[in-house]
Amino acid sequence: MKRTVVVGGAGGVGGLFARLCLSRGPVVSVDLRPASAAGVDSVVGDARTPTAAVLDAIRAADIVVHALPEHVAVEAAAACAGAVRPGALLAQTLSVQRGACRDFTALAEERGAEVCGLNPMFAPALGFAGNPVAAIRVVDGPRTAELLDLVAAAGAEVVELSADAHDRTTAVLQVATHAALLAFGTVVADHVDQGGDPAELVGLAPPPHLTALAMTARISGGNPDVYWDIQAANPYASAARAALAEGLLALDKLASVGDRAGFADLLGRIEDRLDGQAPGLRDRCARLFALPRDEG
Structure with missing residues (x-):
């Protein structure tokens, strides 16, 4: 029977993949709290110190997806590696792929397992439809193909590239973008510290500033681990x-x-x-800036 385990299945990215994989068979979430996705079974536990129930769930799975922050994912994968079935797929959803692909491959080699990296380039709440997913086929095989087909069938644009190309590209797409917004946010915070009124900034903001404020607020209110991994773990982050x-x-x-x-x-x-690309980008900007302020 086809069975999927999502380590970190109670989180945003983990829940995204747990719901996706329900179409192929039973899905079990391994996490510190029960999964909220309907139809997903839960084994509550820490995969870094796996209980017998956690290891039993992984032994029964032909696809294991680690949807955890980088500082946890490799440790959890190493702790559970001995339970991975021969020929199973060991996948991870990290924002930085080169080191993760190397570490997961080393863990999978003695089990004869497939290895794949998947990085959804969007917030999980947006869903797969119409959004890009970076895919790195490391140790390819039929389960990797099946999982990528599921992602594509959900409406995502699957972009395949090497782990190194992924990290070079995301240094521009994510590291530089987030760094620019965080620097901008620091300017705003300094202005407020010096007596400025954030409500006044929002009220007077022209569309570029308002959009930058909105993106900055999305980061400041997000999961720090996600944004930290992007800035600290990417080997090309410092250069960006x-x-x-x-x-x-x-x-x-x-x-x-x-x-x-x-x-x-x-x-x-x-x-x-x-x-x-410039004309299409300007058109996109014009549509964004044309949104009523209470919708922007």
């Missing part, structure tokens, strides 16, 4: 933040010396590198 800082210093220099032509060149370079 350095490039961000260098870009800001370059802008500051242009403005400080009154180099209007250099500023125009900067915009031209960005426009050129966006290539054919």
Whole structure:
């Protein structure tokens, strides 16, 4: 019988995959609290110090998905590796893939298991439909293909790439983006500390600022572990933040010396590198900015 175990199945990402896998057969969540997803069975326990019930659940599964923060996922996978069935799929959903794929492969080798990395590039509450999922086939096989087919059937855009390419790309997609918003948030916090009124900022905000505030609030109210792993674990994160800082210093220099032509060149370079994507991106921005403020 096909059976899936989601370690961390009571969390947002874990619940996303638990609900997805119900279509292929029974799903068991292993977590510190019961899963809330309808139809998903729960084994309450810490996979880092697995009980007999946790190990029995993993022995019965042909797909095991670790949907945990990085500092927990590898430890939990190592503690449970001996219970993984030969030929089963050992998958993980981490934001940084190169190290995780290496560690999971080492754990899976002696069990003859498949290994796959999956990184949903969206908040779990949004669901798979219409959203991208990065997929890394490490030790490929039929269960990996089945799981990726399930993700695609749920409406996600599955983008396959290597673990290293994933981390290089997400350093731009996530590290630089989040770092820029956190720096922006620091400017806002400093303004408020100096007597500024956050309600006034929201009330007066033009669409770009309001959008940046909304994205910053999404991060500040989110799971710190998720955003920390992105900034601290990606091997290309430091270079991305350095490039961000260098870009800001370059802008500051242009403005400080009154180099209007250099500023125009900067915009031209960005426009050129966006290539054919720029018009569609401007259209997307226009639709976003056209939302009524109480919907934005």
